[in-house]
Amino acid sequence: MIRRVGLILAALVCLVGAMPAIGVPPDGWTLEGPIRHFPGRELYGHINGGAERFHELGFKELHVRRAVRGDETALTLETYRMTSPEAALAIYLLQSGREKPVAGVAARNSGGAYQLSAVKGPVFLQVHNPAGDEAVLPAMAAWANAALAEIEADPPRELFAPLPEEDRIGGTERIFRGPVTLEPIYTFGPGDILSQEGVLFGVAADYRADPEEESFTRIVVAYPDEKAAAAAFNHLVEHLDPYLEVLESDGGRILFRDYRDRFGEVRRDGDRLESRIHLVSRP
Amino acid sequence: MKDLSNEEAPRSGALGRRDFLKVGGAAGAGLLLGSPRVWSQEQSDRTPPEKPRTNVDEALKVPRTDASLPGRYPGRVVEIRDPASLVEDRFDGEVIASMFEKGITALTGTDLAASFPLFFTPEDVVGIKVNPVGPGLISTRLEVVDAIVAWLVAGGIDRGNIVIWDRFEAMLAEAGFTSERYPGLRIEALQTMDYAAAAGETDDDSGWLGPDGRHVSAERFDPDVVYWADVEGPDDKAYWNQQVFKDKRSPFGKLVTRRLTKIVNVPVLKNTGNGISVATKNLGYGAICNTGRLHKPLFFDVCTEVLAFPCIRDKLVLNVTDGLRAQFEGGPMPAADFAYPFHTLFFATDPFASDRICHDLLVEKRKSAGIQVNEHPMFTEYLRYAEKLGLGIAEPERIEHVCG
Numbered sequence: 001m002i003r004r005v006g007l008i009l010a011a012l013v014c015l016v017g018a019m020p021a022i023g024v025p026p027d028g029w030t031l032e033g034p035i036r037h038f039p040g041r042e043l044y045g046h047i048n049g050g051a052e053r054f055h056e057l058g059f060k061e062l063h064v065r066r067a068v069r070g071d072e073t074a075l076t077l078e079t080y081r082m083t084s085p086e087a088a089l090a091i092y093l094l095q096s097g098r099e100k101p102v103a104g105v106a107a108r109n110s111g112g113a114y115q116l117s118a119v120k121g122p123v124f125l126q127v128h129n130p131a132g133d134e135a136v137l138p139a140m141a142a143w144a145n146a147a148l149a150e151i152e153a154d155p156p157r158e159l160f161a162p163l164p165e166e167d168r169i170g171g172t173e174r175i176f177r178g179p180v181t182l183e184p185i186y187t188f189g190p191g192d193i194l195s196q197e198g199v200l201f202g203v204a205a206d207y208r209a210d211p212e213e214e215s216f217t218r219i220v221v222a223y224p225d226e227k228a229a230a231a232a233f234n235h236l237v238e239h240l241d242p243y244l245e246v247l248e249s250d251g252g253r254i255l256f257r258d259y260r261d262r263f264g265e266v267r268r269d270g271d272r273l274e275s276r277i278h279l280v281s282r283p
Numbered sequence: 284m285k286d287l288s289n290e291e292a293p294r295s296g297a298l299g300r301r302d303f304l305k306v307g308g309a310a311g312a313g314l315l316l317g318s319p320r321v322w323s324q325e326q327s328d329r330t331p332p333e334k335p336r337t338n339v340d341e342a343l344k345v346p347r348t349d350a351s352l353p354g355r356y357p358g359r360v361v362e363i364r365d366p367a368s369l370v371e372d373r374f375d376g377e378v379i380a381s382m383f384e385k386g387i388t389a390l391t392g393t394d395l396a397a398s399f400p401l402f403f404t405p406e407d408v409v410g411i412k413v414n415p416v417g418p419g420l421i422s423t424r425l426e427v428v429d430a431i432v433a434w435l436v437a438g439g440i441d442r443g444n445i446v447i448w449d450r451f452e453a454m455l456a457e458a459g460f461t462s463e464r465y466p467g468l469r470i471e472a473l474q475t476m477d478y479a480a481a482a483g484e485t486d487d488d489s490g491w492l493g494p495d496g497r498h499v500s501a502e503r504f505d506p507d508v509v510y511w512a513d514v515e516g517p518d519d520k521a522y523w524n525q526q527v528f529k530d531k532r533s534p535f536g537k538l539v540t541r542r543l544t545k546i547v548n549v550p551v552l553k554n555t556g557n558g559i560s561v562a563t564k565n566l567g568y569g570a571i572c573n574t575g576r577l578h579k580p581l582f583f584d585v586c587t588e589v590l591a592f593p594c595i596r597d598k599l600v601l602n603v604t605d606g607l608r609a610q611f612e613g614g615p616m617p618a619a620d621f622a623y624p625f626h627t628l629f630f631a632t633d634p635f636a637s638d639r640i641c642h643d644l645l646v647e648k649r650k651s652a653g654i655q656v657n658e659h660p661m662f663t664e665y666l667r668y669a670e671k672l673g674l675g676i677a678e679p680e681r682i683e684h685v686c687g
Contacts, residue, residue, distance in 0.1 A: 095616070
């Protein structure tokens with residue numbers, strides 16, 4: 001009996017999870033047109049570039065809704081349901097950069113009068129206001145809140161734990177899951193050079209001990225076990241970008257100089273690969 | 284519906300799109316380390332294949348003309364900045380028109396009227412290629428186009444011989460490029476697509492698929508002028524609806540090959556990942572169709588190779604890059620957090636020199652914003668490639684960067 005109830009509940013959760021979070025626009029705004037739905041690969045039918053990064057991180061579906069006001073001002077709400085809260089957080093961080101939270105939005109958010117981004121559970125959402133009228137910002141926040149209320153609370157796991165907190169520059173944390181989302185951070189080599197296979201999340205952040213110093217970046221990927229980490233390290237060494245000049249290499253560490261005359265190293269530590277790049281001095 | 288042609292992000296992993304979804308589903312269960320089964324399945328396919336072959340050599344065989352890229356002023360890039368052009372989110376058309384005049388004058392060394400015959404004759408049919416992505420936030424400003432149109436008309440070109448164009452028709456209207464706003468001018472897109480079908484709102488394909496089994500926009504592309512690359516698009520309707528063709532051919536629009544005699548390129552200053560999506564990408568991915576297949580294996584090379592075809596190489600006379608409001612991160616999607624007033628227009632006949640300047644500016648902007656930038660040379664290799672092909676100047680020390 002308990003099992004049966006559990007199955008029914010699970011089914012309900014699945015159903016609720018599949019419902020588009022569209023909310024009700026605030027007073028004075030009217031929904032216009034149908035909900036546009038872009039599942040899976042059909043994201044390419046809507047998105048203004050960057051679809052690959054959604055897919056690499058884990059994308060399920062997008063719902064798009066438009067609301068208008070009497071003066072023909074229009075808002076668009078886009079809710080991207082990702083495959084996990086971690087994937088949603090990853091795309092939020094990619095799109096938001098240094099966060100500028102809007103007061104009154106009931107979730108982690110960033111934005112302004114043109115665009116408001118928020119993340120909750122497995123959903124990343126954006127409210128667009130092409131006119132950029134500051135006076136419309138409260139309406140954008142209200143519609144975002146209405147949609148956020150329909151999204152299940154499911155916080156992401158703590159992915160940044162492998163990155164030391166000391167000297168970390170706040171707001172520089174990034175999550176990547178393959179070559180597309182690693183590319184903004186660094187180029188170690190072609191293709192899936194860190195052997196993430198679109199499954200393993202990696203994390204990165206910038207560090208600086210002294211405000212006068214140049215920052216450097218730490219990158220960590222954790223693998224299923226030491227053997228997988230060793231295989232990934234070997235793959236990296238074998239396919240290292242030709243623009244990186246190898247200075248030292250052994251079974252578990254490689255040190256190189258890059259095209260900007262900065263140093264970098266990748267070290268295997270148990271089931272992880274830990275990298276430091278953009279180093280001014282040779283470690 | 285937004286442009287998918289010249290705005291898709293570069294590259295992808297070794298997994299195909301369907302595989303991404305399949306794997307993403309497994310990962311969605313919350314495995315930081317992933318599913319070992321899926322992980323091991325894909326172990327053998329991590330390094331991307333060699334770049335596919337293209338037919339750029341056919342384009343290069345066509346003899347150059349006096350009008351061929353890099354045009355009248357190789358390597359010369361004029362940058363005009365005026366803080367009054369954008370104040371408190373309002374664009375000032377008069378200031379922008381003045382910036383335009385200064386820019387052309389600085390580029391040519393003579394005034395607007397005397398500059399006109401350096402590029403056009405009154406008989407020309409001039410296409411103004413805009414980039415209407417991200418309306419309101421990050422798209423070609425109407426005020427810049429106004430200044431160009433005024434110059435062309437003053438030079439004697441009939442309004443009916445001026446065409447404001449882009450690849451997708453819906454985006455033009457969204458960005459304000461309408462017949463009402465530009466009476467007498469032609470507003471044209473290379474293709475249509477059925478947005479309802481693309482959004483899954485209908486199973487009726489008649490909005491984009493003709494009774495002859497071809498895309499309804501297929502006729503608008505020139506079967507005799509084709510950028511060919513040895514990679515096929517996915518064999519599905521969503522792609523076909525959006526891209527018109529799905530084989531190895533990317534025909535140029537007939538507008539470009541047969542009707543326009545001159546092109547003025549008016550892109551927006553913005554990034555795409557670590558690279559930029561400005562002058563060469565606006566045409567490289569905007570003058571042909573069936574481009575979705577090209578992003579992953581060829582990406583920036585397309586920006587060079589498409590511009591090597593005579594229908595672009597010999598007609599593109601001027602690039603006016605709209606940097607009044609620019610975007611340094613988050614692109615190619617419009618991202619308000621990274622859009623900023625830059626109050627600048629760039630002028631060049633050489634789109635590769637212009638892109639080189641714009642690339643370096645955006646890199647510096649990103650650094651100043653505290654963003655750690657991937658400065659790998661691969662993000663500018665397409666510019667050096669263009670220089671090898673004689674299409675432009677890419678090396679910064681050979682570029683004459685004039686600031687006004």
